[in-house]
Amino acid sequence: MSKLFFDYKGILLPCMGCNAEDIAFAENEFQVRDDDIFNITYPKSGTTWMTDILSLIKKNGDPTWNKTVPNWDRVPWIENHVHKAQVSEEQPRLIASHLPRHLFVKSFDGSKAKVIYTVRNPKDVAVSLYYFAKMTSFYEDPEGFDEFVKDFITGDIPFGSWFDHVKGWLEMLGKDNFMVQTYEDLHKDPRGRVLKICKFLGKELDDKAVDSVVENTSFQFMKENQMSNYSLVPSNYMDQEKSPFMRKGTTGDWKNHFTIALNEYFDKIYKDKMQGFCMKFPWDENL
Numbered sequence: 001m002s003k004l005f006f007d008y009k010g011i012l013l014p015c016m017g018c019n020a021e022d023i024a025f026a027e028n029e030f031q032v033r034d035d036d037i038f039n040i041t042y043p044k045s046g047t048t049w050m051t052d053i054l055s056l057i058k059k060n061g062d063p064t065w066n067k068t069v070p071n072w073d074r075v076p077w078i079e080n081h082v083h084k085a086q087v088s089e090e091q092p093r094l095i096a097s098h099l100p101r102h103l104f105v106k107s108f109d110g111s112k113a114k115v116i117y118t119v120r121n122p123k124d125v126a127v128s129l130y131y132f133a134k135m136t137s138f139y140e141d142p143e144g145f146d147e148f149v150k151d152f153i154t155g156d157i158p159f160g161s162w163f164d165h166v167k168g169w170l171e172m173l174g175k176d177n178f179m180v181q182t183y184e185d186l187h188k189d190p191r192g193r194v195l196k197i198c199k200f201l202g203k204e205l206d207d208k209a210v211d212s213v214v215e216n217t218s219f220q221f222m223k224e225n226q227m228s229n230y231s232l233v234p235s236n237y238m239d240q241e242k243s244p245f246m247r248k249g250t251t252g253d254w255k256n257h258f259t260i261a262l263n264e265y266f267d268k269i270y271k272d273k274m275q276g277f278c279m280k281f282p283w284d285e286n287l
């Protein structure tokens, strides 16, 4: 195992900003409140985007918070800032996490806290993660894309297998406090999806406020916003010269990276692992 990662109950986690003690605290001792809102994702599925959307909804479309406070302080990560998240007096607390369902905060079970789970075409996740692994010092620098995709498939990377993560969280489908959001639908119809998110959160925004949420979370706006684009992180941790954090923000970039053979291999495994799964995703149409 890479020295950059540690194993927590069979799941690899990055050592950077994260340790087994804090994860155990998050799992066993963190006290969820009924009005908490969790932004949950597998890495590179649109976490930062949802963080900014939720921040703006919370502030009724006023962009000041998004423009002045870094995303990790607005929506702290439970795996990196569990103690800060715990003592926050903010209501509702907005909290992000990549933890798989089976390692998630126990006090969440039975609470009314809400989860928005953003899920993205795994091929685009693999591409995005490949570039992320190249630009950060807390992931192993991948040797080649094909090798990287094989590790992605086996789940031999931080936060484990995409398949297990998605299947684990989507067991909550149908529950009142759970909403699934695809990156692809958000990309296609941001306004429509922001309205759905507001409805799920029981938050009524007027048209102007909804417009502001959409405008201030466009890819271009977030790419230029220092509080969203991670440019405040020193370059020895994230080298944006190698690849910007806000890289392309598109759907289907996998087509520029997967060879025909790798794509066929991936599709075969995808079909096998997702066979009989209860939900159809936008990308399933092309299988």
Ligand code: A3P
Pocket: 041, 042, 043, 044, 045, 046, 047, 048, 049, 124, 127, 128, 129, 131, 217, 218, 219, 220, 222, 245, 246, 247, 248, 249, 250, 253
């Ligand atoms: P790409 O690398 O494909 O560009 P996460 O926040 O979960 O780490 O996900 C990062 C991915 O979401 C990156 O994908 C990033 O560009 C994309 N992203 C972030 N904000 C976005 C936005 N406002 N619109 C579209 N994509 C966005």
